[in-house]
Amino acid sequence: MTSKPAKISVQGVTKTFALGRDTFTALDDVSLDIADHEFVTVVGPSGCGKSTLMNILAGLETPTAGRALVDGAPVLGPGPERGVIFQQYALFPWLTVRQNVEFGLRTTGVPKAERRSRAEHFIELVGLERFADALPKTLSGGMRQRCAIARAYAVDPSILLMDEPFGALDALTRVKLQEQLLRTWSQDKRTVLFITHDVDEAVFLANRVIVMAARPGRVYDVIEVDPAIERNEAFRLSPEFAALRNRVWHSVYHQEGRTAPAAAGSATS
Amino acid sequence: MSVLEKRGAEPSGQTPPAPDDAGTTNATKTAAEPSRPGRRGLPLILNAVSVVLGIALWWAAAAAGFKLPTPPEVVSRAGTLIADGTLGEDVLASLTRVLIGFGLGTAVAVPVGFLMGWYGIARGLMEPWIQFFRTVPPLAIIPLAVVVMGIDETPKIFVIFLAAFLACVISTFQGVVNVDRTLINAARVLGARDAVIFARVVVPASTPFILVGMRVGLGSAWATLVAAELIAAQEGLGYRMQNAQLYYDLPTIFVGLISIGILGLLMDRILLLAERKLTGWQERR
Numbered sequence: 018m019t020s021k022p023a024k025i026s027v028q029g030v031t032k033t034f035a036l037g038r039d040t041f042t043a044l045d046d047v048s049l050d051i052a053d054h055e056f057v058t059v060v061g062p063s064g065c066g067k068s069t070l071m072n073i074l075a076g077l078e079t080p081t082a083g084r085a086l087v088d089g090a091p092v093l094g095p096g097p098e099r100g101v102i103f104q105q106y107a108l109f110p111w112l113t114v115r116q117n118v119e120f121g122l123r124t125t126g127v128p129k130a131e132r133r134s135r136a137e138h139f140i141e142l143v144g145l146e147r148f149a150d151a152l153p154k155t156l157s158g159g160m161r162q163r164c165a166i167a168r169a170y171a172v173d174p175s176i177l178l179m180d181e182p183f184g185a186l187d188a189l190t191r192v193k194l195q196e197q198l199l200r201t202w203s204q205d206k207r208t209v210l211f212i213t214h215d216v217d218e219a220v221f222l223a224n225r226v227i228v229m230a231a232r233p234g235r236v237y238d239v240i241e242v243d244p245a246i247e248r249n250e251a252f253r254l255s256p257e258f259a260a261l262r263n264r265v266w267h268s269v270y271h272q273e274g275r276t277a278p279a280a281a282g283s284a285t286s
Numbered sequence: 287m288s289v290l291e292k293r294g295a296e297p298s299g300q301t302p303p304a305p306d307d308a309g310t311t312n313a314t315k316t317a318a319e320p321s322r323p324g325r326r327g328l329p330l331i332l333n334a335v336s337v338v339l340g341i342a343l344w345w346a347a348a349a350a351g352f353k354l355p356t357p358p359e360v361v362s363r364a365g366t367l368i369a370d371g372t373l374g375e376d377v378l379a380s381l382t383r384v385l386i387g388f389g390l391g392t393a394v395a396v397p398v399g400f401l402m403g404w405y406g407i408a409r410g411l412m413e414p415w416i417q418f419f420r421t422v423p424p425l426a427i428i429p430l431a432v433v434v435m436g437i438d439e440t441p442k443i444f445v446i447f448l449a450a451f452l453a454c455v456i457s458t459f460q461g462v463v464n465v466d467r468t469l470i471n472a473a474r475v476l477g478a479r480d481a482v483i484f485a486r487v488v489v490p491a492s493t494p495f496i497l498v499g500m501r502v503g504l505g506s507a508w509a510t511l512v513a514a515e516l517i518a519a520q521e522g523l524g525y526r527m528q529n530a531q532l533y534y535d536l537p538t539i540f541v542g543l544i545s546i547g548i549l550g551l552l553m554d555r556i557l558l559l560a561e562r563k564l565t566g567w568q569e570r571r
Contacts, residue, residue, distance in 0.1 A: 077474065077475070109473075110569070
């Protein structure tokens with residue numbers, strides 16, 4: 018789509034799972050390119066393979082056919098240039114916030130003093146400095162996700178893969194974290210692939226919204242959002258936002274062969 | 287017979303550890319709410335009342351003509367046995383056996399449980415044997431152990447080892463199998479390789495299961511010990527009771543029973559304390 022080489026390139030990726038005697042096609046010949054510093058959201062009904070797509074890019078699953086490239090090299094496993102944020106936070110419950118944030122720095126062999134200061138920096142960035150020595154069980158959902166974000170940032174990945182990171186949070190916390198995420202993104206311009214089932218979230222965050230369809234999982238529609246627009250409350254309440262939201266909503270909930278929004282919920286997951 | 291019952295209850299080690307001990311959960315919750323300090327004292331008072339009532343009932347039964355020694359008789363016998371050193375020697379002998387057997391059992395069970403949980407090959411090779419021996423009460427091994435190993439300490443420690451090992455190995459295995467997949471994935475995307483994932487994710491995540499397994503294992507080791515001493519020993523609490531039975535010496539039997547109960551309770555409390563210290567990060571329901 019641009020002259021720049023793609024940061025992430027998904028080429029004809031198919032992924033099937035054995036399901037008893039049947040096979041389930043989670044992804045069917047999916048291709049997409051994501052440019053450097055782009056913020057792409059992926060939205061679609063359950064069972065459309067959006068999490069599978071993320072797992073393949075994260076190197077946690079391998080495609081049945083096709084290939085995924087990051088910086089032009091095929092993905093063979095997890096790598097430090099790709100940070101992953103899971104919906105269930107996935108904090109290590111026996112480690113404090115600080116130890117969680119330092120986890121990736123320890124595995125990559127960062128010396129202790131530097132580990133400390135880097136962890137400190139990212140804990141501050143997400144506003145958890147008062148809870149640096151607290152265990153995850155004492156934190157709220159929003160704080161846990163902020164800790165997970167700090168942990169992913171700490172290893173300084175150039176790509177962030179986020180799998181419905183704010184899905185389990187209340188609406189107010191979600192809006193706050195969305196704005197915080199965009200603030201840090203506008204400073205460091207990482208490449209972000211953000212998976213969500215929330216149409217508002219998909220439109221608000223993205224430079225580009227990718228709508229997927231289920232059974233089999235495939236790219237159904239792509240909607241561009243002008244990156245020049247400032248993402249703030251005014252945008253959230255603007256007619257442009259409403260129009261984009263409308264467009265994405267229809268694309269998600271009124272896909273061919275589907276009649277009502279309820280159908281999306283009942284799809285295979 | 288209580289030994290067999292305890293063995294039967296052993297699979298409880300396979301359930302998630304958090305709600306294992308209702309008392310613990312309550313105590314933890316209450317401790318977390320400093321606004322209600324009175325709540326913590328109440329169960330203790332109830333416990334004390336219950337103990338006093340129980341002893342009163344025992345005394346009443348003895349006085350009513352049941353073939354029971356009265357509490358003062360038991361206390362004075364305990365005094366005698368402590369004074370002449372018999373009780374100390376017996377406790378030492380029994381504790382030594384149980385600690386060696388339990389220690390060895392746990393030390394072998396934890397790595398074996400990890401291997402079984404982590405590697406499918408190890409599981410396939412070891413599972414039939416563990417499942418088989420699980421269905422055989424360790425006490426049933428005693429005749430064989432005595433014939434093969436003689437009548438010294440070895441067969442006794444061996445059956446205690448077996449009891450502790452079987453309780454702990456299943457629980458460790460369950461702990462490893464139950465480690466949250468997402469946590470392993472989170473470690474992988476943060477650059478952790480297998481060895482690091484094992485040491486820094488699998489081990490801590492399965493610690494609660496291991497500790498529950500150790501508690502069950504200790505209970506079953508203790509139960510097996512006493513029974514093993516009933517069969518062939520020259521000293522130890524079980525032997526002392528067996529001997530007292532020959533002379534119709536009920537107070538000594540009572541002293542033995544109470545000592546066994548108190549020691550078992552103490553060891554369990556120690557493990558419970560370790561459990562609280564090591565697994566305080568858990569979110570308790």
